[in-house]
Amino acid sequence: MESIMPKVIGLIISLGIAYLIYKWNKKHKQSKIYYAIAFMFLIGGLYMPFTKTVSPEQEAKESSISEKSSLSEKRKIEESISKSMSSLKSEKSASESKNKKIAKEVSKAAKSSESSSKKIPREYISALxxxxxxADRMYMSKKAIYDQLTSDYGEKFSPxxxxxxxxxxxxDWNKNAxxxxxDYQEEQNMSPDAIYDQLTSDSGEQxxxxxxxxAVQHLDK
Structure with a gap:
């Protein structure tokens, strides 16, 4: 009720002013400008009941909701950043752990070979x-790895x-294949026959x- 009263009062005042300007102008000057002013007051008075009045309590409430929404979005962004950082750290840790495992297994194999035969040349261990x-990171075939190890454009190890x-x-060479x-199926959308040819080609995966x-039999159908 309190929000309606100011509108009613404003309506009465606007209509009153419009009427007074109209009567005065009609009696004295007959100017179109004053008629226009009276008309503006009339329109403003008629429009006033339809305007939306926001109480201080409602405004404060809407402001509080807006602030809460902003804080919620900020928390979501911070949580997303935190999860991304955690994921990167986890991947880095997994990669380092895998590298250590590879080195440990190779060292163990080398020590085992040394104990059963003559000392293995350092070049052999490096090549291994x-x-x-x-094999572990690029999923290459046995022949492709051999070519890479001996290539003049690759590692240049002895045969x-x-x-x-x-x-x-x-x-597990099957799993590497x-x-x-x-990769060929998902990234290049190749057919099973084309994938088979690429896997066995001397200029492909070998x-x-x-x-x-x-590999072809275990692709997603």
Whole structure:
């Protein structure tokens, strides 16, 4: 009721002023400008009941809701940033742990070989470490790793060192082929037949036919 009364009073005052200006102008000057002013007061008075009055309590309430919403959005952003940082730290830790595991396994294999035969050349051990990294990180085939280890544009190891590495790498070549096949399927949208050809090609991944067959048979249908 309190919010309606000011509107009613404003309506009466506006209509009164419009009427007085109209009567005075009609009696004295007959000016269009004064008629226009009277008309503006009339329109303003008629429009006033339809205006929305916001009480101080409502305004304070709306302001409080807006502030709470802003704080909520800020918290969501902070939580999102925190989760992203945590994920990056976790990935970094997992990568470091994997590298340590590879080095430990290679060192263990080297020590075992040393105890059963003559000392293994350092080049052989280095080639094995590199080969294991290619198998674990890039999911390369046995032949592709050998070529990379011996290539003049690659690691430049001797054929003997590369052969030692290939014979001692611990890898599931079928799973490596499947991982490569899924990359071709998801990123390049290749058909199973085209993926098979790419996996077995000498200019491609150089997997064996059996490894390529395993990969194609286990692709998402």
């Amino acid at each position: 470490i590199k080969g294991q990294e290619y 003997e060192a590369a052969t030692y590495a290939i014979n001692n790498i611990k890898a 499947l991982h490569k096949a899924k 997997f064996t036919p059996d490894e390529a067959n395993y």
